[in-house]
Amino acid sequence: MTDTTKRPATRDRERTRQAVLTATGQLLQERGMRFSIADVAAAADISKGGVLYHFPNREALLAAVVEHAIARFRSEVMDHTDIAENRAGKLLRGYVRALCGGSEEAIRTFAPFTHWAGIEEIPEIAELLRADAEWWRTALLRDGLSASRTHTVRFAAEGVAAAIASDVSYITDDELALTRAALLELAEPAPDGSDR
Structure with a gap:
């Protein structure tokens, strides 16, 4: 052949x-x-x-779907990360941009995990999700901002993504724009180098 x-x-x-x-x-x-x-x-x-x-089997299929979603989400965040930004918080700002209206793909990929109740009960998937959460935790904390600021901005961006993905009009376009701008500002280092 x-x-x-x-x-x-x-x-x-x-x-x-x-x-x-x-x-x-x-x-x-x-x-x-x-x-x-x-x-x-x-x-x-x-x-x-x-x-x-x-x-x-079904579990292997579900694990592959989760792996695929994890990879797509990481790719979308990286696509929204400006590698020319040579200052702390670069990856966190990409995370905010992707989840706060910058990427329908990231929102679609991130949001389903809030609707897939029970999927984490499959041991292989629970491990995939734990490993992915640890990967993000480590990568974002290496980004140069304090843990408290990083976690606050990260979890707020995730909440915004869940609100955007919901079928109800929980967040208006104006609220989204204001929130995105505020989160991006929080993801910037202070001019004096302190962590505000």
Whole structure:
């Protein structure tokens, strides 16, 4: 078998895998944890065996969806981080920009975790979420601002993202703009180098 005959099959497998992950993510948003492998197969327009070829069971599928969401979220935050900002709080400002209206993808990726009640009861997923929280904690604390300021801004930005993602008009455009500006200001080092 030559390289050229292997590539299309690999692309088809990857497309199928992505279709399964997308379908599962949509089902999680629509139904929470109330869906089966057969539901995923129907939503992805493949056979149940096709789903099981890529993911041996529901827990492995859910873990892959969470891993994918974690990677997408990190990527979105990095896309909103200005690497030219050579001062403390650079990553935290990217986090605020992404979650406070700068990235629909980041909000969609972050917000589902608030709606997927019960997913953290799967041990592998609980570990993924713990590791991701620790990764963010470490990365943001290395960003140069105090822990109290970093945590306050981070958790406020996450609350804003949850408000934006809700189906009700909890936060207006004006409130969002004011809050985003205030959080970005809090994520800046003081001119005198103190941590206000």
